[in-house]
Amino acid sequence: MSWLDTHATTALEAWRDQGLERTPAVFASAQDPVATIDGAERVLFSSSNYLGLSTDQHVVAAARGALERYGAGSGGSRLTTGTTAEHRLVEEAFARFLGYPDAVFFSSGFHANTAVLHTLAGPDLTIFSDERNHASIIDGCRLAKQAGAATKVYRHRDPAHLAELLDQHAAANTGARALVVSDGLFSMDGTLAPLPELTEVCRAYGVALMVDDAHGTGTLGATGRGIVEHFGLQDTPPDILVATASKALGAEGGAVATTRHVADMLRQQARPYVYSTSTSAANCAAVRAAIEVLERTAHSDDGPVRALHRNVARLACALGYTEWPSPIIPIWIGDEAEAMAAAAALREAGFFVPAIRYPTVPRGKAMLRVTVMATHTIGQIEALVEALERR
CATH class of the missing domain: 3.90.1150.10 (Aspartate Aminotransferase, domain 1)
Structure with missing residues (x-):
């Protein structure tokens, strides 16, 4: 065997011996x-x-129509040949739906998180990350380190500990940039980040806040607009909100909702945007159609968001959870x-x-x-x- 096969065999045997094979x-x-x-x-x-939107007739029909018009693939990265009218329209839809000036669409939520953290990185940036953040945020912090940024981990869902770390940072790093990043809805145990408290801490210290609302998009809030709507923070939203299309919206991709200045910077410098082939126009059309379903049914008892909330309440109550959020x-x-x-x-x-x-x-x-x-x-x-x- 080559050294590659030998290494792979040894590593897999060790993995299996630990009971980790899946x-x-x-x-x-x-x-x-x-x-x-x-x-x-x-x-x-x-x-x-x-929300069951992956098989919704409106969503499937939109994808089918774009597939017939644009073909199966995008043909390139966003800055070469990979941006279609559907890519622009889905970004406009995300920005409108989430209440931000602009949004940048990536081929996955993983790409979106790593893109933001790596692009913002520099020797004057410190990232403060919840200890149970998603792997994509962890990898984004590792990439940011390569660009000179530092990462400090605060205790899970603990704004008081975050404030302590920010206080230390402010005392030792006058004028340095700081970014707090947290999952919105933590994907393993279904709990929520304490967004009101995180927002208060970030505003008090004048630092930026980024929230990955991958599992909250479409599931939290009265109309499915996520953790910001859930907590009623539409007037003071995070500086950066990452939403995915690959979960409640039934398709693929991740959107970074933010200011126009930050969005423009990502379009010019984010490596997953610049160098990775973009998702297909058919997928973009499906995502846009899914958002339209949520907007159209926002105040309907028969809409998918309210149906989800009823089912969550039924099962959570039966399992002994009260007022379970997700x-x-x-x-x-x-x-x-x-x-x-x-x-x-x-x-x-x-x-x-x-x-x-x-x-x-x-x-x-x-x-x-x-x-x-x-x-x-x-x-x-x-x-x-x-x-x-x-x-």
Whole structure:
């Protein structure tokens, strides 16, 4: 074997010995409440297709029309041949929907986070990051370090600790830039960042605030406009808000909503924008159509956002949670082997609920991660509760 194969074999054996090997489930259908997974139909309680928009007729029709007009691929990066009219329109839609002057669309939320942090970086920047932020933010901080920026980690959802660190930073670094970054809705346990308190701290110290609202877009707030709407902070939103199309909006991509000056800088200097082939026009059309669905149904009891909120309340209440804020509901197990066994038992009972374990979460903190969709029926929710009680 070559040294590459030898290295890969050794690394994989060590990985397996630690019990870390994973095998992805294979879907042979759309991610509807009942999906074909690994050759069998199961009730799906793990998808980020929270609003069921990936199969919405309006969304699919928009994608189909753009596919026929523009073809399957974009043909290049955004600054060469990869920007179509649909790319411009989806950016306008995100800016309008989120209430910002401008928005920049990337091929993924991961790209969006790393692009912002790396582009803003420099020797005079310190990034203050929540200790449980998403991997894309962590990688963005690592890229920023290469450009001279420093990163300080504050305790999870702890504005008081953040204030302590900012106080130390202000005393030692007169005039230096600082950026606080946090997930909005934390993707593993479904809890929310304390955005009002974070905003207050950032304003007090005169530092910028960036929030990754990937899982909050479309799920939080009365009309699905995310964590800012949830907390009623439309008049004092984060300086930078990252929203994704790959979850509640049912498609792909990530948008950075911000000021026109910051947006223009990203379009000129963000490496994932400049050097990566852009997502297709068909995808952009689907995202724009999904936003239009939310805008059109904003005040309708039959709309997907309100349907999701009702289903979250049903399941959360049945599982013992009161006033649970998000469609991600953790069922804590602790032991990794027990969590895997619980997930396997649910599969046998006809449900797909994955076990989340190390290294995604700390050792001894394994759990079942249940996600709710607007399209789940009351019967499906009740059946899951019964299956969980039997496990």
